[in-house]
Amino acid sequence: MHPGTLPRTRGRKALLGVAAATALALAAPSAAAAPETGPGPVNRAFSQAAEEFGVPRDLLVAVAFGETRLDGHDGEPSHAGGYGVMHLVSSPRRHTLEEAAELTGASERELRHDNTANIRGGAAVLESYADRTGVSERDRDRPAAWYPAVARYGSPDDLRMGRFYADTVYTILEGGVRARTSQGERVTTPGRKVRPERGRYTDVPPPAPGPTEKPDPRGADYPPARWVPAHPGNYRAGRSAAIDTVIVHVAQGTYTGTVNWFRNPASRVSTHYVVRSSDGEVTQMVRDADTAWHARDANPRSLGIEHEGYVADATWFTDALYRASAALTAHLCDTHGIPRDREHIVGHTEVPGNSHTDPGPHWDWDRYMELVNGG
The missing domain is CATH 1.10.530.10 (Lysozyme)
Structure with a gap:
């Protein structure tokens, strides 16, 4: 079909002139x-x-x-x-x-x-x-x-x-x-x-909590999380350094879009966990023991958590997102012996050698750290 040609529809009208809407x-x-x-x-x-x-x-x-x-x-x-x-x-x-x-x-x-x-x-x-x-x-x-x-x-x-x-x-x-x-x-x-x-999708299993994704029967390292693995070309198996940092990211996108992106071999990036804004659902995509590609030189020693949303829009940072992410971070700190402080729980923008600005000025670090520490 050539540009400018209206595709077939039922009762389709001609092009409609409508003023551009604001964001x-x-x-x-x-x-x-x-x-x-x-x-x-x-x-x-x-x-x-x-x-x-x-x-x-x-x-x-x-x-x-x-x-x-x-x-x-x-x-x-x-x-x-x-x-x-x-x-x-x-x-x-x-x-x-x-x-x-x-x-x-x-x-x-x-x-x-x-x-x-x-x-x-x-x-x-x-x-x-x-x-x-x-x-x-x-x-x-x-x-x-x-x-x-x-x-x-x-x-x-x-x-x-x-x-x-x-x-x-x-x-x-x-x-x-x-x-x-x-x-x-x-x-x-x-x-x-x-x-x-659902048609052809009727028998397709959706991602679900626990050990449902083959070929890895272990499921997620964090029990409440879905296990949806990133494409194997988007991370490296194993670690070259001990884990000592949790890095907070904002995805600049949606939850499902982010999960899809890390499953795409063209992305060449990944993270360990993704948190949804609306209800705090967590998906794990790279095992803790493996090296996700999310923070350049800090990758070998860090765990990455992506959060659904956009840096410039505070409405994505819901109570459910903060609480779920904080519970995850507390679990990761306890599991890997990481101190629950701001020297070891950092934003992407604070990692040397990175040009990103997330989680940005709307991220409430005081509230987040209070939740991480049981507040």
Whole structure:
């Protein structure tokens, strides 16, 4: 399909001129929220993109919320090379940004920086995935039927991570979304009970706590964690130094996106643990005894913890995230004999030879250390 050519849809309208929306800020989901469709530009963008491409509006919002919490981050990329509210990715293995450009005729720059174009591009990609995964035309009005397309949107070549991603989106859909833009516009969806139709993903086991991931039957070193191993080309087996440091990172991306990125052989990076913002869920990706690639020269002697979120947005640093991360850090300190102090529990930005700024000015070190030490 050539740029500028409108793809096939049911009842599709022509291109809709909508003013670019400003970046969005996170607000808590609410099952009681009533849908709001205007008159703001972001609501119009979701509604018009949903109608044009035949994607249920609430599902489109849930995908965006799960990807970015509806924050376009002024066109800056995530760690995985994703842009805008819909997290359109341009990376060696994923090309949803380029796909959206071809499907909608918008330039890649527009898709990166214009929220309206980005939302429209995400809807176009989802519709094309619905075509590829066999979602029938008569089922397009039912969010439950879109599960395979959503899973492909999250992870096109890893069925297990695709299910992980889609399950998260459908949890958001069930709970509902309430968000507010930086200009005060509210974007909401009601909570709804949906039984997703998983299709080919039905028998794919999602990541789960404990020893479920083969070929390593030991499971996670930290018992509450999921065990989802990073790609073996993204870390080194064994250690060349004793462990004496825990390094706190902020992922500049989402939980599922971060896990996916460390499973991608093109990333050449990894961490030991990833913590989710909404509920504090923990995934381990590299064993404590092995060397994750997260902090350059400090890698041989450190354990890395990535936290879902963005350095510039404090709303990602929830009570659940702080408490879960602190419990993990306390466990790691006790297990490996690391003192529970700020000389041995540090931010990425404090590690010599690193140019990163995480966890950034919004990270509450006093609170975190109080929790680590049993406060």
